[in-house]
Amino acid sequence: MSAGAPLFTFGVIADVQYADLEDGSNFARTRTRYYRNSLQLLRKAREHWSGSAVRPEFVLQLGDLIDGFNALHGASRSALDTVLREFRSGVVDEVHHVWGNHELYNFSREELLTSELNSTLHVKRRLGECCPGADIYAYSFSPQPGFTFIVLDAYDMSLLGLEESSEQYQSALRLIQMYNSHQDLNSPPTPTESEPLLQRYAKFNGGFSQEQLDWLDSVLSSADDRQEKVTIVSHLPVHPDSTDPACLAWNHGALLGLLRRHCSVVLFMAGHDHDGGYCYDPESGVHHLTLAGVIETPPHSQAFGSVCVYPDRMELTGHGRISSQVLNFS
Numbered sequence: 179m180s181a182g183a184p185l186f187t188f189g190v191i192a193d194v195q196y197a198d199l200e201d202g203s204n205f206a207r208t209r210t211r212y213y214r215n216s217l218q219l220l221r222k223a224r225e226h227w228s229g230s231a232v233r234p235e236f237v238l239q240l241g242d243l244i245d246g247f248n249a250l251h252g253a254s255r256s257a258l259d260t261v262l263r264e265f266r267s268g269v270v271d272e273v274h275h276v277w278g279n280h281e282l283y284n285f286s287r288e289e290l291l292t293s294e295l296n297s298t299l300h301v302k303r304r305l306g307e308c309c310p311g312a313d314i315y316a317y318s319f320s321p322q323p324g325f326t327f328i329v330l331d332a333y334d335m336s337l338l339g340l341e342e343s344s345e346q347y348q349s350a351l352r353l354i355q356m357y358n359s360h361q362d363l364n365s366p367p368t369p370t371e372s373e374p375l376l377q378r379y380a381k382f383n384g385g386f387s388q389e390q391l392d393w394l395d396s397v398l399s400s401a402d403d404r405q406e407k408v409t410i411v412s413h414l415p416v417h418p419d420s421t422d423p424a425c426l427a428w429n430h431g432a433l434l435g436l437l438r439r440h441c442s443v444v445l446f447m448a449g450h451d452h453d454g455g456y457c458y459d460p461e462s463g464v465h466h467l468t469l470a471g472v473i474e475t476p477p478h479s480q481a482f483g484s485v486c487v488y489p490d491r492m493e494l495t496g497h498g499r500i501s502s503q504v505l506n507f508s
């Protein structure tokens with residue numbers, strides 16, 4: 179890693195999924211989930227950031243901060259308070275929260291919009307543009323001239339956190355049922371030769387509405403004109419080579435198409451796939467980084483990153499399961 183002061187640094191962490199519960203496992207029972215210990219790993223990440231010579235200017239929390247099991251135990255609010263206290267009790271005073279499926283298992287979209295997980299209400303810096311859609315949680319901010327970050331809402335088209343009677347729910351249901359004929363819509367459909375990525379049409383995923391895509395298109399056009407470097411964050415990955423296909427956003431292709439039409443985007447970061455992943459898309463010049471999840475990280479290890487930003491690259495210092503790497507701007 180290089181010498182020389184970065185322009186700014188930021189921290190990144192994904193899928194903490196805290197719950198005050200004994201260890202469990204993922205659905206396939208192939209991975210242990212360390213529900214209680216995830217809080218300790220978040221604490222250690224925060225302590226690391228607090229003690230760094232160059233403290234991160236902000237932290238990107240990529241979604242699934244508390245586990246859906248909290249809802250079953252009536253512990254959604256207390257678990258969220260516990261985790262947010264962790265973020266507050268340090269010097270990392272600017273956190274950009276992305277929403278994942280587990281936020282929507284614990285809270286309705288309406289509740290989230292007025293909660294501390296709506297960073298547009300709590301971040302002190304002046305934000306850029308917010309998506310005008312009434313209940314879409316997407317916005318941009320600029321930590322330094324020449325750099326824009328965009329938080330996307332990967333579930334503004336979804337079955338989660340909505341009243342079943344709502345038009346939003348019913349149109350998402352119509353869409354998923356075109357591809358998924360299972361009774362249990364959390365069970366992903368089997369891919370076919372013509373549709374090798376069909377598994378993504380599961381209820382635990384979602385997508386980006388046309389309204390949000392149009393907004394993103396216009397934000398990226400302005401960023402292109404200003405020759406900025408744009409980083410986009412979303413809970414769901416959009417490039418098939420950066421994740422297991424069962425974790426892709428429903429309309430990942432629409433997002434990829436947008437990225438390929440704009441020259442300003444340098445990095446797309448996501449969570450959701452707890453194993454993490456990475457690819458570089460030469461068609462758009464975008465690095466797609468899926469961050470390994472804290473929840474499936476053994477207690478002796480770690481899963482967070484610190485990113486130093488330079489005029490021509492970002493340098494990710496990974497901890498534990500997350501590899502360090504240099505992300506050059508093309």
Ligand SMILES: Nc1ncnc2c1ncn2[C@@H]1O[C@H](COP(=O)(O)OP(=O)(O)O)[C@@H](O)[C@H]1O
Binds near residue numbers: 204280364366382450
């Ligand atoms: N293959 C599957 N078949 C049926 N249900 C599943 C499957 N995978 C996950 N689920 C269910 O979907 C929900 C979300 O899964 P979970 O593994 O908790 O998501 P995440 O990967 O975001 O942590 C849970 O209720 C889980 O039981």
